[in-house]
Amino acid sequence: MAPPSSSAPPTNATPAPDLASALQLPHRPRRNRKLPAIRGFAQETWLAPQHFIYPLFLHDGVGNLPIASMPGCQRLDMDGLLAEAEAALRDGVGAVVLFPATPEHLKTAFAEEAYNPNGLVQRAIRALKSRVPQLIVVTDVALDPYSTAGHDGLVGPDGRVLNDETVAVLCKQALSQAEAGADIIAPSDMMDGRVAAIRATLDAAGYTDVSILSYTAKYASAFYGPFRDALDSAPKAGDKKTYQMNPANAREAMRELALDELEGADMVMVKPAGPYLDVIRRVREATSLPVAAYQVSGEYAMLKAASANGWLDERAVVLESLMAIRRAGADVILTYYAREAARWLREDDSPPAG
Ligand code: PBG
Secondary structure (H helix, E strand, C coil): CCCCCCCCCCCCCCCCHHHCCCCCCCCCHHHHHCCHHHHHHHCCCCCCHHHEEEEEEECCCCCCEECCCCCCCEEECHHHHHHHHHHHHHCCCCEEEEEECCCHHHCECCCHHHHCCCCHHHHHHHHHHHHCCCCEEEEEECCCCCECCCCCCCECCCCCECHHHHHHHHHHHHHHHHHHCCCEEEECCCCCCHHHHHHHHHHHCCCCCCEEEEEEEEECCHHHHHHHHHHCCCCCCCCCCCCCECCCCCHHHHHHHHHHHHHCCCEEEEECCHHHHHHHHHHHHHCCCCEEEEECHHHHHHHHHHHHCCCCCHHHHHHHHHHHHHHHCCCEEEECCHHHHHHHHHHHCCCCCC
């Protein structure tokens, strides 16, 4: 019998005579794919708006500014941020992560603006928490937006990125974000020992309920290019290979994971996501903590550009890429597509036609 197509009901149409003798196959996996409801029984992974964290760029001016290499994303002003956050919540996305663009004149060698209680991020957190208190606010801990050198850490006289001196500044930054009302602190800097130091700082100040989502396995990836355009935060000299991980390494991610667990991380992250699905899987199997993955700016830009050219079907490839990240083992996905994907998923929730 001819296999029914996915949309048509099964028929008993007589097969063509030359195909009439059925193969004696004991196993026919296609039986579990023959109709939408049966595919539903067999489905192993789900994608829903509750899995998304929505990254937002802010700037301290008036009006929302486009980002050339990330069409559809903007550097938002304060009103734009609040409007986008409310819209995200309406779309079912429960969390945002904030990335500020710092004007050149506020960048310094010691990145003091990172812990200015009236800095852009600190004001944004307070505004979000008073306007949309249900929305979870995640903040990034790293010095690159605030440092003249454009590195995630302080740079010594010989050009090296200093670890322990940086951790002291990261603690001040994390504390100022917690004081402003951040729910989750996400250190993306990859300095050694920063999770333990931030945890101790937060606890000593009474912020025992503020979570740490550690960028556990953050790779020295070329896929961050558009993000650095968006924030004008590319390193002025050198690269980030002395602190971010070598893309060739997966075992090393297990070591970072073990340390982050010991240091008190509440959730762990792999970044980028799509090119590092094997790392997501290994982290998933090695930890009982929630695992996040960051579909980064370069992944977004690739999907946008190919779709804009008509080379890929945007909705289909975006949902497939996000499902693949979930299948690899991510509980949570940071994605610039959070709002659109949430809307597409809601449309998909309408009962299947066939
Ligand atoms: C900063 C930071 C980066 C990203 C998140 N936090 C850039 C970098 O490390 O250079 C990248 C996010 C993206 O590309 O979407 N520490």
